[in-house]
Amino acid sequence: MAGSGVPGGLNEGQMKLMQDLEVEVMADLFNRMTAVCHRKCVPTKYRDSELSKGESVCLDRCVAKYLDVHERIGQKLTNISQAEQEQMKSMMAAQQATP
């Protein structure tokens, strides 16, 4: 497809792939978060089918904290991968500079 070699520019097919990937990753995040928060907040006694106030509050805080942690780790990973890319660029530039 035309434009597939252009960096930064995405054609329709690639856009679709990226969107699919994003949906898949979001779903994975949601599933993991659900499993973790359920494990932390909902005891397995099962005396009642309704959520108690404590459990509701716990789940609310759990989700908020999970997304906070997720964002922090995302920032860290972005910084690291950016630093690595800069390093690669400077290395390649240095290689090209030497005759």
Next chain:
Amino acid sequence: MDTQSIRNLRDFLQMYNRISETCFTQCISSLLERDVQSDEVACVQRCADKHINSNQKIMQVFMEVQPQVVAKRMEKMEQQMAETQAAESAEAQPQTAEATEVQPQAAVESAQAEAVAQ
């Protein structure tokens, strides 16, 4: 962006999710507040760093060891092929009524074929 890049991106994002889950489970001790506490923040930073470093180390060792494993496997396969060929060529020899004479002959010939193959 080709399939390899997309695969890399998918691996990266899955690793991201896995690190989030693990570090949250290990580091977030109390759910009494909606905000993440400072000691939890520090724990998460260390946890993420450790996971990233161990990931890099694992990749490094894997790239070292994997080619050796593949080479060994190829060697074994070639050896087995040579043995099968030698056995087949020994069977194809004309059989005479005197079995005792043929057997040592076949053994010698298959041994020679093996030596040639190696």
